[in-house]
Amino acid sequence: MKHKTVKSSKRQLVKKSIASVILLNMLITSSLPLVVLAEAEISTTEATTTNSNSATTEVATTGIKIPDAASLGLQVKSAVLIEPTTGEVLLSINSDVALPPASMTKMMTEYIVAEQVKQGKLSWDQVITVGENAAATIGSRIFLAEGDQHTVEELYIAMAVGSANDATVALAEQVAGSEAAFVDMMNETAERMGMTTAFFINSTGLSRADMPEKFRPSEDRETVMSAMDTAILAKFIVQDHPDFSRFTAIQSHQFRERDTNPIINYNWMLEANKDITNFKAYAYEGLDGLKTGHTEAAGNCFAGTAERDGMRLISVVMGAETNAARFVETKKVLDYGFNNFEIQQVIAPKTTVEGTETVPVKKGVETSVAVVTDLDVQFMVPKGTQNPTITSEVTLMDAEELVAPLAKGTKVGTITYTYKIEGMSEAQEKTVNLVTAEEVEKGGWFRLLFRGIKQLFVDLFDGIMNLF
Structure with a gap:
């Protein structure tokens, strides 16, 4: 002065x-x-x-120069990398473009169901009776029949690990009475979270034409969500429900005793896969979630999160060419973050x-x-x-x-x-x-x-x- x-x-x-x-x-x-x-x-x-x-x-x-994200040569339609506690966007490629998110949509269903449990409106051991809509849902599923009964936790694992569409619909209907009413909750939650491009038509990420005809929305629209909005949703999951990996890091799960094969997690990058022959080439240190997605319209998508040395990063890639490519591209994105950035206490x-x-x-x-x-x-x-x-x-x-x-x-x-x-x-x-x-x-x-x-x-x- x-x-x-x-x-x-x-x-x-x-x-x-x-x-x-x-x-x-x-x-x-x-x-x-x-x-x-x-x-x-x-x-x-x-x-x-x-x-x-x-x-x-x-x-x-120190004048440290960060490499240009373009140098990664990502083969995706869009990508984003954020650090959730500061909200800093470390990499962004077409991240605000609304695209079909496929089963990454289920992240919103996971969030709302977990919130219902947190608020005491549901319990993990509560039994759900499967309805007509869930039993008729196609795509990735665990072949639920109308009238089947399973706990919230059993269905949640099937959704989070095996991306089961029928389990997802059953959970949505239990929460809101109908999938359509649950979709209203999804869109309201997206708005509250500040997701500016997201619009949901169902709880699963299926295309409208692939939904049971009786339960399709009357409006001819599709579910869309940008990579940035997907990362925002992931941020709310890891911050509001820090125990998320209790489900997302499960490698396989025997849903019913009579099932010939267990549910296998579609996320090949789980750190726990480092000793699994088919997946060890993709296993990534510290990675414990979150959700894969694939439809013809969306291509191959993946919202991943990993923690190293006390720092968690969230990455999203959308529109990769192959199933394996989404993980190869995600590794590039996460490596870019962990190799070039750190959290520092400045005050x-x-x-x-x-x-x-x-x-x-x-x-x-x-x-x-x-x-x-x-x-x-x-x-x-x-x-x-x-x-x-x-x-x-x-x-x-x-x-x-x-x-x-x-x-x-x-x-x-x-x-x-x-x-x-x-x-x-x-x-x-x-x-x-x-x-x-x-x-x-x-x-x-x-x-x-x-x-x-x-x-x-x-x-x-x-x-x-x-x-x-």
Whole structure:
């Protein structure tokens, strides 16, 4: 902060002398106790805090260059890579284009069913009776018959592991009464999540023509969802249901004792497959979900997620040419993320903000209180970055609201930190609270009285000075 330099001059000395004489004269003739003088020792020039101010921290960075995503040579219609906690988009190729998602649609069904269980509206051991629509559904399935009974968990595993369309419809009908009503829930949830391109016509991802004719929607539309929207959906799954891999990482499952073959997970990239002869070439370290998809219209799709060294990434590829190609392309995308980026704590919790070390408090034992951030701030940065350039903007509460007593940890404002990776289109932002670092007790009436008297004389002194 810059301060104006006070220039010495005879004119200023004369002004100050006259003002001092006038003030001293008033004090001498006044009947006020001399304790006023003790409070008056405080400098008459006090720092004022505005409701909003900003400060930028400029520090040297390492200047690390991230490879262009085009260098990966991805053979897909669209792709995206995100880090869910910061929301940073690390790679984006046609990621906002709405495309048929095939069975990646089931991720929304999985999310809603898991939410129903979380909210106590369903239980994993609740028994579901299979209806006409589910029994008539074709494609990938476990051949449910109308009237069959299975638990929510059994059907959920069949959906998440074997991509069973009939199990998916049975779950949807249990939640909402009909698949059509469940589709309304899907579209409402998509809107709430901020998915801008997603539109669902069923719970499975089947094309309209492949649905049982009796249960097709009247509107001639198809399910669509962009790679970005799919990644957003995946983000909600891993954050709201961190136990998701309890289902998605299952390699195989015996649905019924009489079944000749178990359900095999279509996700060849599961880390657990590293010892399976047919899949070990595709197994990926840390990968534990999420969902494959394939229809003639969609091609081969895959929403994958993997965690390494405490960092989770979510990738989506759509429109790969072959079943195996979706996993080959996903490996390229995930490698790009893990090889080039890391999460870094850029602001520690309980940090003092330069320029906003304190805020004024009314009617307290003290006239100001120290403030700090309440939480830490983490950003995705290029791997190996040191001292990333972070900007910040402080917004403080109205000073009239900060009246003692104040408890330690009382919110007095917010600070928004911003960081942008060179070459990335979007900046990362995180807002945390500014809180009091200590308690402020209410001042006694005697202290407040003489503080008011002191302020009266300070204001009078300033007024006299301004006369000259």
